[in-house]
Amino acid sequence: MILDTVIYGEITLFNLLQVLFILIIAAILAKVVVLNIRRSLKDKLRKDHLEILVKAVYYTIIGVAVISVLPILGVNPSGFLVAGGIAGLVIGFASQKIVANLISGVFLVVERPVKIGDQINIGDVSGIVVDIHIISTIIRTFDGLYVRVPNEKVFTSSITNFVGNVARRFEYEVGISYSDDVDKASEVIIKVIEEHPFALKNPAPQVFVDRLGESAVVLRVRIWAPSTEWFGVRMELLWKIKKALEEEGIKVPFPQRVVWLRDEPSR
Amino acid sequence: MNITFSFKHGERIINKFLEFNILEVFYVFGIYDIPLRMEREFTLSVEERGENFVYRRESGDEIVEKMLLAGDGKLLVNPVEPLNKPKEITPLLLIEFQKPVVIEPGAKRKIFLKFPIEIGVFISGGKKLEVMDIFTIARQKYTLYGDVSTGKICRYWKSDVYPSIPEADPVREGILELRFENLSRGWVEVTRAVFNAYGMKIYYSDSMVSMRGNMRILGEGTAETYFSNSPLEKGMKKAVELYTARRLAISTKFLMEAGL
Numbered sequence: 095m096i097l098d099t100v101i102y103g104e105i106t107l108f109n110l111l112q113v114l115f116i117l118i119i120a121a122i123l124a125k126v127v128v129l130n131i132r133r134s135l136k137d138k139l140r141k142d143h144l145e146i147l148v149k150a151v152y153y154t155i156i157g158v159a160v161i162s163v164l165p166i167l168g169v170n171p172s173g174f175l176v177a178g179g180i181a182g183l184v185i186g187f188a189s190q191k192i193v194a195n196l197i198s199g200v201f202l203v204v205e206r207p208v209k210i211g212d213q214i215n216i217g218d219v220s221g222i223v224v225d226i227h228i229i230s231t232i233i234r235t236f237d238g239l240y241v242r243v244p245n246e247k248v249f250t251s252s253i254t255n256f257v258g259n260v261a262r263r264f265e266y267e268v269g270i271s272y273s274d275d276v277d278k279a280s281e282v283i284i285k286v287i288e289e290h291p292f293a294l295k296n297p298a299p300q301v302f303v304d305r306l307g308e309s310a311v312v313l314r315v316r317i318w319a320p321s322t323e324w325f326g327v328r329m330e331l332l333w334k335i336k337k338a339l340e341e342e343g344i345k346v347p348f349p350q351r352v353v354w355l356r357d358e359p360s361r
Numbered sequence: 362m363n364i365t366f367s368f369k370h371g372e373r374i375i376n377k378f379l380e381f382n383i384l385e386v387f388y389v390f391g392i393y394d395i396p397l398r399m400e401r402e403f404t405l406s407v408e409e410r411g412e413n414f415v416y417r418r419e420s421g422d423e424i425v426e427k428m429l430l431a432g433d434g435k436l437l438v439n440p441v442e443p444l445n446k447p448k449e450i451t452p453l454l455l456i457e458f459q460k461p462v463v464i465e466p467g468a469k470r471k472i473f474l475k476f477p478i479e480i481g482v483f484i485s486g487g488k489k490l491e492v493m494d495i496f497t498i499a500r501q502k503y504t505l506y507g508d509v510s511t512g513k514i515c516r517y518w519k520s521d522v523y524p525s526i527p528e529a530d531p532v533r534e535g536i537l538e539l540r541f542e543n544l545s546r547g548w549v550e551v552t553r554a555v556f557n558a559y560g561m562k563i564y565y566s567d568s569m570v571s572m573r574g575n576m577r578i579l580g581e582g583t584a585e586t587y588f589s590n591s592p593l594e595k596g597m598k599k600a601v602e603l604y605t606a607r608r609l610a611i612s613t614k615f616l617m618e619a620g621l
Contacts, residue, residue: 259509291447291501295517297509320450320503320514 105168113163120159124152141210145225153228196229198249208248213256216248257321261294264317264328268335269310271345276303276311279344283315286338292327294318309349389480389532390565390598393436395429401532402498405482407436418482420496427493434486439600440535440570441481442558444516445495452558452604453615455506455515456537458522461552464543464578471541473523474554475534477501477516478570483601492603499533506555507619515555526569526593535563535570538593543578551576551621554586558604560613562590564597571597584621587614 097108128148135144164170208214208231212223221235231248233241256262270279280301287293297318304314315335319327336346389399395407395414403420407429414429444452456474464470477499484493504517521527526536543549554576564571571593578584592599 260512260514261505261509288502292450292503294514295502295504297505318505318509322450323448 103168109166113166116163116166117159120155124155127155128152145210149228194246196245198245200228201249202226202231202245207253208255212258215254215256216243216251219243260321261297261318262321262324263297264319264324266315266317266332266335267304268313268315268339269307269346270313270339271347272311274311274344276313278342279313279339282338282342282344283313283335286334287315287317287331290327290331290334292319292323293331294320309351310347390439390567390570390600391437393438395434395436397436399438403496405438416482416484416493418494418496420498423496425494425496429484431484431486434484437481437483437485437490437601439481439483439598440478440531440563440565441492441495441600442561442563442602442604443477443479443497443499443518444558445479445603446497446501450503451514451516453506453513453515453555454558455504455517455553455555457517457519457553458551459519460522461550462522462541463548463550464541465548466543466546468543469541472539473526474520474537474539475518475527475529476520476537476572477518478531478533478535480532481601481603490601495603506553506617512619513555529569531565531568531570535572536593538571538573540573540575541578542575545578545580547581549578549581549621551578551584553621554584555615555617556586556588557613557615560588560615561602561604562588563600563602564592565600566594566597569594569597570600578621582618582620584617585614586617 097106097111099107101107101110128151131148131151132144135147139147202208208223208226210223210225214220214223214233216231216233219233219235219241221233221239221241223231224234225232226245228245230242230244233243235241268279268283270276283301284299287299293299294317299318300316301313304312306312317327317331339346389401396409398404398406398408403418405418407414407416410428412432414431416425416427416429418425442452442454444454454476456476458474462472477497479495479497479499481492482494482496483490485491502517504515505512506515507513520537526538529536539554541551554574556574561572573589573591573593574586575589576584576586
């Protein structure tokens with residue numbers, strides 16, 4: 095019979111089909127379990143925690159299936175474990191980069207310098223962390239590009255997490271005319287900031303004269319906002335400040351130079 | 362035909378057209394059959410459009426319009442946890458006291474504060490209740506409690522401290538009864554209270570929206586806050602909660618560790 099055909103050693107085609115069948119069933123089972131975990135825990139766990147749980151369950155099921163089919167293929171798992179040390183060394187040398195990425199992935203999950211959904215900068219890549227796989231991290235750049243960064247690079251690079259702290263500060267420079275009242279301008283700016291819900295009450299915003307410029311008295315405006323909202327606040331407030339100043343009759347001057355023409359007495 | 366209700370906090374108008382049927386009226390808060398129309402500092406209406414309805418709400422510069430593909434249904438308007446507008450970014454509400462409260466060691470005392478109101482509009486059909494719209498006419502402001510690294514973003518509200526239940530416009534402000542229990546050995550000065558929305562229990566009547574909060578002062582700069590699930594006055598209805606503890610390991614209390 096064709097199923098009894100020996101492939102190698104004592105392994106027949108039937109054994110191979112058995113292995114294939116078990117692995118396919120395990121893969122389907124893993125997918126179904128993962129889908130159900132996602133459905134039932136979607137509202138109960140944070141997205142990044144859920145992703146870690148889902149991956150752990152998925153790889154556990156696949157791992158158990160792989161170990162369970164080893165005896166069918168004539169491989170004794172206990173012997174495999176004994177040989178694991180030597181095999182690990184061999185595989186380690188052969189696939190150093192992959193193992194480095196894998197270990198970095200594990201450390202990323204444990205140390206968690208970045209989470210799924212964080213806005214980060216790694217090297218020359220800035221964007222939102224979409225997923226953290228075992229050997230790579232997926233980032234969607236702010237202009238919508240898909241970037242896969244190996245975990246080793248993520249782990250060894252300096253990471254800037256824009257939402258690592260709950261609040262962040264941004265600044266404007268606002269120039270007003272030398273003839274305008276600085277105190278009044280500061281009041282107007284503070285009032286505009288006060289009216290914005292996400293310009294934080296505490297730490298309080300600051301408005302102060304930063305320098306006396308060539309054409310304007312330059313006010314520095316410092317505002318704190320929730321890290322998740324700061325860019326929206328930054329985009330909205332500057333124009334509102336400009337409009338509010340103009341409504342109060344305070345000019346935002348453009349660069350200018352006063353030229354005095356001296357009347358030379360005729361000779 | 363217009364029906365005008367007058368009460369101590371001002372005048373409220375609910376335009377009730379002949380074909381409109383209002384089952385139960387708690388001024389703004391309550392359960393209504395659709396179609397309906399409400400006018401106050403905001404306008405809220407559900408009008409028939411062919412076989413369907415159009416929900417429209419105007420408040421300030423914000424206009425929300427939604428098509429309701431429903432034969433009939435009821436509209437529930439009630440106060441919800443004030444942490445959704447302009448965007449849900451935190452489940453914490455910080456109330457700063459207009460004047461500090463100083464509490465003697467071992468004392469159990471209560472004060473009254475005001476908190477901002479957000480109005481939730483729910484549509485019900487069959488046995489399902491779905492939030493359709495949330496809005497507020499109260500001021501929206503956020504703040505940071507604690508430092509930038511370990512602190513928490515909170516919805517901010519400043520309130521005077523009252524010895525008894527103050528008057529408040531229920532569409533704009535609710536009344537929070539805050540019971541202090543000073544478990545520390547010294548006098549403690551409290552200038553603010555931070556509450557977790559996941560524990561909020563809001564009740565409403567025709568003239569008041571209320572919550573009952575507690576603060577257990579554990580030390581000079583530490584306190585635990587939580588809510589009691591009971592109305593401030595008899596006959597008040599319980600509001601539908603948006604912040605239910607659906608997530609695993611979500612606490613309904615808040616530990617104030619960054620100062621009182």
